[in-house]
Amino acid sequence: MDLKVSNLEVFLENKRILKNIHLEAHEGEIISLIGPNGSGKSTLVKTISRLIKAHSGEISYSGRRIGSIPTKELARLIAVLPQEKKLNTDLTVEQLVSYGRHPHLSFGNRFGSEDREIVMEAMRLTGMADYWDRSMHSLSGGERQRAWISMALAQQPRFLILDEPTTYLDISYQMEVLELVENLNRSLGITVLMVLHDLNHAWRYSDSIYVLKDGSVHSHGRPGDVIDRNMLKDVFGIDARIYEDTANNCKFFIPGGRTKEGA
Amino acid sequence: METLNIAKKSAVLWAIFAVFILAIFLSLGNGAVKISISEISAAMISEEVTANRQIIWNVRFPRTVAAILVGVALSLSGAILQGIMRNPLAGPNIIGVSAGGGFFGLLILILFPQYFFLVPFGAFVGALSATMVIYLLAWKDGVMPSRLILAGVAISSIFGAGNNALMTFYPERVSGVLGFMVGGLSAITWRDVNMVYPFILTGVAAALLLPGKLNILLLGDDVATGLGMRVERTRLFAIGVSSLLAGAAVSVVGMLGFVGLMVPHITRIFLGSDHRYLIPGSMLMGGTILLLCDTLARVMFAPMEIPVGIIMSSLGAPFFLYLLRKGRGHHGS
Numbered sequence: 001m002d003l004k005v006s007n008l009e010v011f012l013e014n015k016r017i018l019k020n021i022h023l024e025a026h027e028g029e030i031i032s033l034i035g036p037n038g039s040g041k042s043t044l045v046k047t048i049s050r051l052i053k054a055h056s057g058e059i060s061y062s063g064r065r066i067g068s069i070p071t072k073e074l075a076r077l078i079a080v081l082p083q084e085k086k087l088n089t090d091l092t093v094e095q096l097v098s099y100g101r102h103p104h105l106s107f108g109n110r111f112g113s114e115d116r117e118i119v120m121e122a123m124r125l126t127g128m129a130d131y132w133d134r135s136m137h138s139l140s141g142g143e144r145q146r147a148w149i150s151m152a153l154a155q156q157p158r159f160l161i162l163d164e165p166t167t168y169l170d171i172s173y174q175m176e177v178l179e180l181v182e183n184l185n186r187s188l189g190i191t192v193l194m195v196l197h198d199l200n201h202a203w204r205y206s207d208s209i210y211v212l213k214d215g216s217v218h219s220h221g222r223p224g225d226v227i228d229r230n231m232l233k234d235v236f237g238i239d240a241r242i243y244e245d246t247a248n249n250c251k252f253f254i255p256g257g258r259t260k261e262g263a
Numbered sequence: 264m265e266t267l268n269i270a271k272k273s274a275v276l277w278a279i280f281a282v283f284i285l286a287i288f289l290s291l292g293n294g295a296v297k298i299s300i301s302e303i304s305a306a307m308i309s310e311e312v313t314a315n316r317q318i319i320w321n322v323r324f325p326r327t328v329a330a331i332l333v334g335v336a337l338s339l340s341g342a343i344l345q346g347i348m349r350n351p352l353a354g355p356n357i358i359g360v361s362a363g364g365g366f367f368g369l370l371i372l373i374l375f376p377q378y379f380f381l382v383p384f385g386a387f388v389g390a391l392s393a394t395m396v397i398y399l400l401a402w403k404d405g406v407m408p409s410r411l412i413l414a415g416v417a418i419s420s421i422f423g424a425g426n427n428a429l430m431t432f433y434p435e436r437v438s439g440v441l442g443f444m445v446g447g448l449s450a451i452t453w454r455d456v457n458m459v460y461p462f463i464l465t466g467v468a469a470a471l472l473l474p475g476k477l478n479i480l481l482l483g484d485d486v487a488t489g490l491g492m493r494v495e496r497t498r499l500f501a502i503g504v505s506s507l508l509a510g511a512a513v514s515v516v517g518m519l520g521f522v523g524l525m526v527p528h529i530t531r532i533f534l535g536s537d538h539r540y541l542i543p544g545s546m547l548m549g550g551t552i553l554l555l556c557d558t559l560a561r562v563m564f565a566p567m568e569i570p571v572g573i574i575m576s577s578l579g580a581p582f583f584l585y586l587l588r589k590g591r592g593h594h595g596s
Contacts, residue, residue: 051485053404075491082485086349090535099479103491155490 001027001062001158003048003078003193008057010040010047017043018215021057025159025208030185030192032202035212036236041195042083044212045163048193049080061159075103079152083163087136093147094132097122100154122153125188126180142173146180153184160184162194166201174198178205199236200252203227204245211235224251233259272540275533279547286554290327291319294561295568298323321452328460329451329515330557330571331550334522336463336512338549339470340505341523342530342541346477347501348408354524355509358415361520362422363393364513365444372440373429382443383458383514390510393418394502405484405495446519446572448557459511466508467546473501474538481536519572525583526552532586552579 008021018040025031033041046052048059050066059066061077069077079100100122101115123129126146136144145165152160162181166174182205185192196202202209203223210220213235219226232240232253240253292298298306298315306316337355344353355361367389368382375381397418401411426444430437442449476497479487484494509523529552530544556579557571 046485049485049489051488071488071493072491075489080485080489082483082489084483085486086481086483090537095537096482099482099490102475102479152489 001191003159003191004058004060005044005048006058006060008044008047008059009055010043010052011055012043012052016215018047020216022217023210023220025191025193027158027191028185028189029207030182030194030205031208031210032206033193033195033210033212034197034199034202035218039212039235040215041212042163043215045080045161045193045195046082049078049082049161049163050074051080051082072103072106075155075157077157078159078161079155079157080161081148081152081163081165083167085148091136092132093123093128093134093136093139093150094119096136096147097128097150097154100151103155118156119150119154122150123147125153125184126150140173141169142176145169145173145177149177149180149184157190159191159193162192164195164197167197174201181205199227199232203252204248204250227251227253272534272537276540276544276547279530279533279544279551283547283551283554286551286558287327287331290330290554290558291323293558294318294323295566325453325456326448326451326557327554328456330448330553332456332460332463333448333512333516333519334526334549334551334553335546336466336508336549337519337523337553338526338530338545339467339542340508340512341525342527342538342545343470343473343477343501343505343508344523345527346473346538346541347480347498348412349481349483350408350412351528352524353408353412354521354527355505355512356518356520356523357419358412359393359397359418359422360390360415360506360509361513361518361523362419363396364390364510365518366393366422366425368443368513368517369426369429369440372443373433373436376436376439383455386514387462387510390513391506393422394506394510398499398502406498442570443517445570446517446575447560447570448516449568449570451515455515459515462507462511466504466511469500469504470508470542473504474542477501477538477542481538517572519575521576521579522549522553525579529583529586 003025005021005023008018009016010018021044033044035041043052047054050071061069066074097119098111101111101119104115105111120129123132126149128143128146128150131139131143136147139147165177165181169177178201181192181194184190206223208221209223209226211218211226211231218235219231229240229242232238237259239256239259241256242251242253245252288300288303291303292300296318298319302315303319306319341354344355344358345351364386368386371378371382371385397411397414398406400414401407476492479490479492480494480497487494526549527541527545530541530548534540534544553571556574560571560574561568563569
């Protein structure tokens with residue numbers, strides 16, 4: 001049940017955004033994509049989520065080409081939370097989460113009590129069960145993101161793709177979301193591929209990190225191996241000091257300053 | 264914000280249905296000749312040929328049925344378009360469907376008035392081809408709603424120019440087409456009704472497949488794709504359904520604007536944005552509002568009657584603005 005990307009090339013408006021991308025997401029891992037703005041992280045997850053068509057290369061999930069899997073079936077295997085999500089005014093948490101059942105339903109197989117149970121369970125897993133009848137608009141940023149994640153869980157996927165799940169959230173909500181993702185990964189064994197902006201978060205929460213620069217993979221591996229002063233200088237153009245966080249058994253960095261223009 | 268619960272929404276739907284039935288009787292009973300409810304029921308049952316029975320069967324009934332069909336079709340068309348475009352300004356008369364139908368209808372009425380009976384067919388073809396042109400113009404690796412609306416507005420304005428050109432070159436024929444331009448239901452016969460009802464019923468049946476999909480599309484194309492929906496295919500189907508409905512409506516009533524834009528908004532204020540309620544609610548509300556406006560159009564200056572389009576816009580628009588200002592619901596985006 002691994003996801004494999006090989007030799008991927010993506011053009012947008014005749015401009016090459018991604019070239020020669022190789023990526024492997026092993027079952028049960030949390031994989032983070034990091035990289036500066038414009039490095040192609042979002043394009044990569046969107047292509048994997050079939051929101052953008054690849055020009056060449058292959059994306060496969062447990063050995064099957066993603067393009068050959070019917071979109072509804074794919075939605076039962078892989079759930080995607082894109083960055084751009086819209087809400088109408090009077091949507092309740094339960095309603096939103098119930099939309100996660102869409103790939104399991106068909107004309108002859110309508111929403112039933114079993115689906116209701118799965119929706120309830122999805123809300124319980126994210127701690128949103130008590131909020132089931134609340135309007136999405138009355139929720140805090142972190143609660144809202146948890147509700148979206150419940151929707152993805154209602155799809156009962158094996159693989160979860162999150163495009164910048166913590167962007168626009170206060171620091172405590174960022175932690176709330178990342179801890180939830182980690183919990184879901186540990187307890188349900190769901191593989192997670194996410195785009196993160198904060199490098200320290202990536203360091204702290206990932207099993208494996210892919211660093212993108214100018215549309216290609218700059219480096220990848222375990223967080224401790226990937227993040228070092230040279231990479232930070234090379235990819236992000238910052239001079240940073242790296243420290244050891246003994247409590248969480250991971251490293252972190254504090255930027256010292258920029259090393260070059262426009263990076 | 265408090266969320267409407269299902270029981271309350273069902274109650275509102277039933278209330279609209281009750282007003283709808285009331286509106287049917289008002290429409291049947293009022294006009295140049297007033298007919299009481301008991302006479303209406305008598306005329307419906309008895310075989311005896313009376314003047315009132317003649318009026319009811321040959322004048323009032325087709326007109327009432329036409330008003331319902333047109334109101335349902337335009338409102339449904341608007342509700343679907345606003346749903347798939349996620350844009351509160353979408354409506355059959357904004358995105359060019361009505362303009363296309365209107366132009367073809369006008370073309371026949373002005374250039375070939377002897378073929379006036381082809382007007383419904385021409386309007387229908389015009390509406391569908393306008394939709395197709397707009398869709399192709401907006402296509403670029405898929406259709407983005409905003410581009411579709413802009414293309415529609417542009418096409419509308421081209422057809423508008425065409426209408427004005429026709430009227431400028433043939434000023435002596437303008438009076439004959441005024442009814443079609445403002446939208447009216449006078450002189451509707453069973454023949455007109457028979458011609459369009461298969462299209463409208465087909466459209467309604469197809470629309471009933473859409474509510475769940477429209478709800479998911481409201482979350483954005485990316486989320487909908489992630490949930491396994493084929494977004495472009497669904498959108499194309501929905502646009503096809505709504506242009507079928509709008510085209511059929513234009514062919515009976517002419518260029519009746521505003522219903523398609525206004526009714527879904529009014530319904531949304533009462534029922535919220537869940538399309539499982541919004542779609543049937545808009546249908547009932549559309550039929551009701553058109554019936555009431557058409558009845559008013561007949562009795563306001565009786566025995567003279569004015570085109571329903573005028574009533575619709577002059578009374579409907581202020582009422583609509585009032586509801587928008589005090590309403591709590593608005594379109595999500």
